[in-house]
Amino acid sequence: MSVTETPTAYSGARKGEDKSFEGVWDTPTGLRKLSSVSHRVVGRRFIYTGFVFFLIAGVLALMVRTQLIVPGNTFLDLETYNQVFTMHGTLMMFLFAIPILEGFAVYLIPLMLGARDLIFPRLGQFGYYCYLFGGIIVLSSFLFDAAPDGGWFMYVPLSTKAHTPGLSADFWLIGITFAEIASVTAAVELITAILCARAPGMSLTKMPVFAWYILITAFMIAIGFPPLIIGSILLEAERLLALPFFDPMLGGDPLLWQHLFWLFGHPEVYIIFLPAAGMVATMLPTFVGKPLFGYGFAVAAVVTMGFISFGLWAHHMFATGLPILSLSLFSAASSMVAVPTAIQIFCFIATLASGRPRLTVPMLFILGFLSIFVIGGLTGVMLASVPFNWQAHDSYFVVAHLHYVLIGGMVFPLIGAFYYWAPHFTGRMMSERLGRWVFGLMFVGFNATFLLMHLTGLRGMPRRVATYAEGLGWDRLNMLSSIGSYILAAGIALFVFDFFRSRRHGPKAPRNPWGAGTLEWLYPPVAPGFNFHAIPPVESREPLWDQPELLEREAHEVDGVMHGIRDGRRETLGCDPVSGAPLYVLRLPHPTWIPMLAAAGLAILFGATLASAYWVCAVGGVIALAAFTLWAWEPSDSGVTRDAGMGHELPVNVVDKRAHMHVALVGTMLVLMALFASLIFGLLYLWNIRPDAAETVTRPGLVAAAVAVVAGIAVAVFGQFTRRTAVSDRNLGAMALSLLTAAAAVASAGALGLSLMPVDPWASALGATLWATGGFTGIVLFVLLYWALFNAARRLTRRTGPGQSMPDFNLATFAKGSGLMVVVAGAFFIAGAMGGVG
Amino acid sequence: MSDLTRQIVAIARPGLTWAVHFVAIYALISASCAARAMIGHPTLVIAGGAVTVVAVAACLWSVFAPPAGGSTDLRRAAVWGGLVFALACVANASALFLFQGCGG
Numbered sequence: 001m002s003v004t005e006t007p008t009a010y011s012g013a014r015k016g017e018d019k020s021f022e023g024v025w026d027t028p029t030g031l032r033k034l035s036s037v038s039h040r041v042v043g044r045r046f047i048y049t050g051f052v053f054f055l056i057a058g059v060l061a062l063m064v065r066t067q068l069i070v071p072g073n074t075f076l077d078l079e080t081y082n083q084v085f086t087m088h089g090t091l092m093m094f095l096f097a098i099p100i101l102e103g104f105a106v107y108l109i110p111l112m113l114g115a116r117d118l119i120f121p122r123l124g125q126f127g128y129y130c131y132l133f134g135g136i137i138v139l140s141s142f143l144f145d146a147a148p149d150g151g152w153f154m155y156v157p158l159s160t161k162a163h164t165p166g167l168s169a170d171f172w173l174i175g176i177t178f179a180e181i182a183s184v185t186a187a188v189e190l191i192t193a194i195l196c197a198r199a200p201g202m203s204l205t206k207m208p209v210f211a212w213y214i215l216i217t218a219f220m221i222a223i224g225f226p227p228l229i230i231g232s233i234l235l236e237a238e239r240l241l242a243l244p245f246f247d248p249m250l251g252g253d254p255l256l257w258q259h260l261f262w263l264f265g266h267p268e269v270y271i272i273f274l275p276a277a278g279m280v281a282t283m284l285p286t287f288v289g290k291p292l293f294g295y296g297f298a299v300a301a302v303v304t305m306g307f308i309s310f311g312l313w314a315h316h317m318f319a320t321g322l323p324i325l326s327l328s329l330f331s332a333a334s335s336m337v338a339v340p341t342a343i344q345i346f347c348f349i350a351t352l353a354s355g356r357p358r359l360t361v362p363m364l365f366i367l368g369f370l371s372i373f374v375i376g377g378l379t380g381v382m383l384a385s386v387p388f389n390w391q392a393h394d395s396y397f398v399v400a401h402l403h404y405v406l407i408g409g410m411v412f413p414l415i416g417a418f419y420y421w422a423p424h425f426t427g428r429m430m431s432e433r434l435g436r437w438v439f440g441l442m443f444v445g446f447n448a449t450f451l452l453m454h455l456t457g458l459r460g461m462p463r464r465v466a467t468y469a470e471g472l473g474w475d476r477l478n479m480l481s482s483i484g485s486y487i488l489a490a491g492i493a494l495f496v497f498d499f500f501r502s503r504r505h506g507p508k509a510p511r512n513p514w515g516a517g518t519l520e521w522l523y524p525p526v527a528p529g530f531n532f533h534a535i536p537p538v539e540s541r542e543p544l545w546d547q548p549e550l551l552e553r554e555a556h557e558v559d560g561v562m563h564g565i566r567d568g569r570r571e572t573l574g575c576d577p578v579s580g581a582p583l584y585v586l587r588l589p590h591p592t593w594i595p596m597l598a599a600a601g602l603a604i605l606f607g608a609t610l611a612s613a614y615w616v617c618a619v620g621g622v623i624a625l626a627a628f629t630l631w632a633w634e635p636s637d638s639g640v641t642r643d644a645g646m647g648h649e650l651p652v653n654v655v656d657k658r659a660h661m662h663v664a665l666v667g668t669m670l671v672l673m674a675l676f677a678s679l680i681f682g683l684l685y686l687w688n689i690r691p692d693a694a695e696t697v698t699r700p701g702l703v704a705a706a707v708a709v710v711a712g713i714a715v716a717v718f719g720q721f722t723r724r725t726a727v728s729d730r731n732l733g734a735m736a737l738s739l740l741t742a743a744a745a746v747a748s749a750g751a752l753g754l755s756l757m758p759v760d761p762w763a764s765a766l767g768a769t770l771w772a773t774g775g776f777t778g779i780v781l782f783v784l785l786y787w788a789l790f791n792a793a794r795r796l797t798r799r800t801g802p803g804q805s806m807p808d809f810n811l812a813t814f815a816k817g818s819g820l821m822v823v824v825a826g827a828f829f830i831a832g833a834m835g836g837v838g
Numbered sequence: 839m840s841d842l843t844r845q846i847v848a849i850a851r852p853g854l855t856w857a858v859h860f861v862a863i864y865a866l867i868s869a870s871c872a873a874r875a876m877i878g879h880p881t882l883v884i885a886g887g888a889v890t891v892v893a894v895a896a897c898l899w900s901v902f903a904p905p906a907g908g909s910t911d912l913r914r915a916a917v918w919g920g921l922v923f924a925l926a927c928v929a930n931a932s933a934l935f936l937f938q939g940c941g942g
């Protein structure tokens with residue numbers, strides 16, 4: 001099905017015209033491998049790095065357990081103990097659980113959906129380096145004897161400058177915020193990949209269920225992470241610049257931090273659980289030999305969990321004195337989330353019952369997951385009840401519950417997933433015999449450690465204590481828990497051994513070794529640099545079961561669209577987000593260092609903030625900006641059509657609302673809106689709970705705020721006109737309108753700034769939050785300004801040919817979002833100016 | 839709009855409805871129970887009741903009138919999602935009717 005017509009010339013970047021298909025997709029070797037953008041390479045990096053963090057955090061957990069093995073122990077002093085449990089929680093939650101699961105998604109999603117790569121490979125590389133550098137910043141705190149010690153949720157006032165004067169909290173805030181950029185970029189990347197690059201015929205209903213789980217998780221990350229990013233920036237600003245966001249003396253509130261933290265923190269638990277459950281939903285049918293029972297139920301469960309998990313955040317704050325009515329609202333939502341969770345578990349149990357499961361190692365881990373997670377869920381329902389929660393608050397009962405959910409719900413499926421997908425990483429099978437030992441040790445060790453902790457907690461032992469007195473009834477239980485943790489650790493050590501052993505000595509994995517139904521097993525598992533020579537049309541959710549022709553031939557002979565390559569470029573198929581119908585040929589970037597450079601620039605910026613070397617920060621910022629500019633400056637590929645085979649004549653990189661660039665932009669706007677909404681929440685919260693302090697804030701300027709609103713509307717209108725003019729290929733008009741959009745952005749930012757002039761951000765928390773809202777909107781406007789000027793410059797230098805209006809098309813959407821933010825911020829300022837802030 | 843798109847909307851609608859309802863109830867409770875005490879308990883109950891009736895109706899729309907055609911699996915997802923969200927909206931508002939004031 002290769003293409004024979006002579007293609008029209010195009011202005012896109014020349015990359016590898018003289019190369020074969022394999023040559024174009026080849027992974028660079030040696031040091032240049034670091035410039036690889038392939039999802040296989042980046043996904044594996046996320047997975048391996050995440051696992052290293054898991055091992056480090058695991059060693060820290062063992063130190064905790066060793067300290068607690070006997071009463072009055074002096075293995076760790078009090079300060080070190082605080083650092084150790086804080087870093088354990090922090091590494092596990094931020095640097096292990098989410099990144100490793102995202103790594104699996106980055107690796108598996110294109111393979112399962114019939115794509116040759118993720119849609120934004122450079123973003124993947126950029127995200128990975130942000131994660132790596134962020135993780136290094138957090139870990140390096142040990143070197144400076146400044147490891148964070150305020151607990152993984154860094155509550156204020158403990159984490160403010162007054163109570164934590166050193167750099168430890170800064171390491172946490174800066175490193176974690178940086179690493180979170182990685183999670184957010186991966187989320188946008190995954191949303192776009194799932195919606196825009198699937199095999200022909202793979203409608204949303206024919207999508208493997210794993211993709212549903214990841215899609216919902218990615219949306220949750222896009223909305224759930226911003227509150228913590230904003231919270232961390234506000235706290236860092238309080239520590240660095242003495243802005244009083246959380247200072248009760250100046251109208252701030254420590255509980256605002258708790259709200260922002262848990263607005264992220266609770267959904268995070270589901271963000272960790274859902275991809276792991278998606279792995280279970282993928283592996284289980286393979287071993288039962290039947291499709292997942294109740295695909296529709298599972299989709300309903302994932303969607304409901306995704307939403308409801310955002311309504312639970314304050315159940316972590318039951319003991320803070322919130323009004324009973326609020327507690328009841330959160331208690332109700334917390335209980336309700338058990339319903340979709342149970343629906344999902346029933347889907348798994350019904351699938352199990354529908355066939356005769358093969359008891360392989362991954363299957364054992366699935367059974368382990370089911371039993372442990374259900375117990376964690378049940379203790380969760382207990383904790384959702386306010387009176388019980390008050391009793392068990394901050395006790396070892398909570399530690400037991402959270403580990404049942406996290407280890408049962410995530411670590412067990414993860415280890416099962418390693419055994420299942422190991423052939424993809426090593427080309428070999430891991431040992432079934434050793435695997436059973438791994439499972440046995442982990443299952444026994446886990447329950448010995450944590451089942452008993454429920455009792456320890458009910459007997460009154462608080463969490464986060466470095467030692468305890470003899471004779472309180474906790475001695476034996478702690479001793480057994482610690483022994484259990486060593487058994488658990490032995491299981492994990494054996495797993496690591498088995499993984500490395502299998503790389504050399506494991507039996508070679510055949511094609512589709514488990515007899516699975518999903519597309520990632522189409523090729524023999526030893527990874528080539530590419531995914532599909534031709535992308536086969538898909539007729540069912542388990543194509544390898546229902547389309548026998550796929551496995552009858554050698555993988556590279558399978559029929560499909562886009563056989564071969566065109567123009568020497570990496571390409572995959574772009575599809576309609578709902579129906580999966582082929583829509584366009586999607587050009588992908590080749591290996592490059594630029595994303596790494598951008599991440600390094602940001603790392604310098606963040607790292608130098610820690611050292612208060614602000615001119616170095618500026619250098620880092622400039623490096624990052626230059627790298628982003630180079631990244632975006634590349635010639636556009638759209639404007640030509642190509643024969644994709646099987647009767648599909650498709651445009652390249654279509655300019656349309658359904659195009660991947662536009663879908664990604666909508667995802668990005670979602671993130672920006674969530675960041676903005678977090679600030680608005682802060683404003684309303686402080687205004688509502690501290691009317692006395694709000695009275696004291698000077699009013700913002702009315703006229704300037706009104707001008708900002710008008711300018712904000714102009715931003716949106718000019719942006720939209722730019723799109724229209726550009727789409728009809730009127731070069732000069734588009735350039736002029738881009739410049740007008742830029743001018744409106746400058747006017748909006750100027751007017752917002754002027755309106756805020758009378759407000760002293762150091763005098764009150766509300767004033768500081770008003771400034772933060774204005775500042776955030778200003779940054780968004782700066783991006784808009786830069787983008788509009790950038791588009792105009794490209795037009796001026798004739799880098800934009802006919803039909804290449806995607807950057808202007810997207811600018812319009814961004815301008816509308818930015819305009820909306822300006823209007824909302826302006827409206828708040830007007831309200832403050834007219835009614836008085838108080 | 840294709841059958842499939844209508845089904846996706848029918849799946850998303852109850853979720854978005856629940857989210858708006860949750861925010862509304864939270865905002866009403868905050869307006870009534872925080873220091874500013876902007877509204878009284880009767881207003882809270884009446885407004886909360888009204889948004890709940892609307893929200894439950896919007897969720898049940900997907901249950902009683904799921905889009906015809908398309909995939910049976912997605913229809914099932916819309917129906918069950920709608921049902922769970924309707925229940926969750928009732929749960930959100932339940933405390934307003936069970937308690938006599940902010941303190942329980």
Ligand code: HEM
Pocket residue numbers: 058061062064065085086088089090092093097150151152153399403406407411449463464465485488
């Ligand atoms: C591998 C075996 C593990 C062991 C033996 C273990 C042990 C512990 C212990 C004993 C504590 C309580 C420390 C204290 O309150 O003084 C703790 C806290 C915690 N663990 Fe683990 N843990 C393990 C794995 C995990 C995993 C996989 C996660 C998350 C994915 C996790 C997340 C946390 C968190 C968030 C805390 C709370 C930290 C804080 O209070 O700031 N743990 N762990």
